[in-house]
Amino acid sequence: QELGSVANNSDWHQVVIAWLTVACLGISTVLTLVASVLTPDANMVASTISDVAAGPHDWVQDLGFYLLAFALLALAYGMWKIPTSAWHWRGAIFTMPIMSIAVAVMGFYQEYGDGDSNRDGIVIHIYLVYAFGIAFLSLLLLSIPTLASRHRWWKPLNIGFFVGWTALAVYYFSMSTGWDGIVERIIALAYAGWLFLFAWRLAMEGGSETGQQAAEATGTAPD
16 A cells, blocks of 8 residues: 555544644745844855854744754654555655754754854764755655655656755755855755645645545556
8 A cells, every 4th residue: 555545544633744744844944034034144145054043043043943853753754654564665754853853953953064063062064964965865765666656746756856956965065155055045945845745745645535636636656
């Protein structure tokens, strides 16, 4: 049984969790944009998210991190409720807490790889970024078999995201400053967009009869 089984086996709290994930992802994205506006001398083009998170209104960006971390754990719960024992799906679920922990630690630890370490003198930001990125790319690949068995478009979508996101990430780490803020935000919005789509689909396919019919209308893969 794959993703389509959610429609027949879900319970109300699973649907609530999925919609809560959608809400948290949306609020987290808005907070990231608001933090950039509130931070003096910051702009969307040259200032990175880390620059904003280390600024005078760092709590706004940190709150966005925490909401994202919660959304990832909630989404992992929704994925776990899907009745399949496929190893690749279980592996995809495992990437969620990795990303959640990485994001939460970024907010709590208050060290953003800009040369200044936390009070313990340990610089870990870059390792958190690597863990986060590798986990997301793994999620894209590991989730393909289960998602594509339900909707044909998931496979090209995930492959496209994998290639595009990897290319942007490599470019980001090799580029000079000046444009890194906008590139990083594109990467972040693409990531949030994929998660938002997945959480929304999970909510629709496990929700009301109307929602299930709307989900079916996008086209399913043959059994």
